[in-house]
Amino acid sequence: MISTVGYWALMGAHQGWSQDRIPRHAIDEVTGLVHVTYENRFLPGIDLLFGGCTAAVIVLLSAFFLQRRQKYETR
């Protein structure tokens, strides 16, 4: 969970959906038209943060219940 939150924060703490390509704007000199190109780079978003934290909670709960079950079985 710490890794997920840390990775998300380090990569810019983007609060929207994850992006696989980042839009970049440039201006065409002669016409003045705004031109969008895409940089192929991953930007983690809320969906990755939520997914990572959910997976961490599931693992944590699984570990907790497994431990309890093992303790119960050894008695």
Added chain:
Amino acid sequence: MIIRLLITSLFIVAGSAKLTAAPVAFDFKDPKGVNAIQFHLDSLLEPISGTAGGVAGQVSFDPKNPGATRGSITVAAKSLVVPNAMMNEHLLSTNWLAADSNPEIIFQLAELTEIRTKDNETTAQAKGSLTLKGVTRPISILVKLTHLPDALGKRMNKPELKGDLLVIRGEFTIVRADYGIQPGKNEDKVSPEVKLTLGIVGSASRS
């Protein structure tokens, strides 16, 4: 008498030249890849913004007679791009744009009305039809046409190239349900209205 006749003849010739000036065909398949239509719609988490770069088409334009402008612009449906790959897949899928079975989005211009020209800029209402996901509906878009004579060579960094440019700008909104795109569905998650921003340039070479 002779001078009067000469002046009258000159006026007739000048008038005839104006009447016979032909519209020039501008090709909107941009070799620089700048042509794109940007789309924007609100959604639950954040607005969805993307571009459609596969623009092509021809528009005939006469700067002396903008009312005679005719033509069509097509956009390849598969050229629509949003930053999230999974969202992009959904966008092009059968449930949304059905890009496989409807590969082209077409704007067919019927006429320009409410024309106002100042220097090399013309604003007008472009009336025509828009075909999206196989559905064709009439549409009217406020556009600004900027004619740039002899600018082709400069834009292409090839001074030897002679030709003109025609830049078309406009903004309009469509209702996705009108084109059979998830009508009445997911309106709480994805806005029913899509805002489109047009910024394209056509070239007419004079070789």
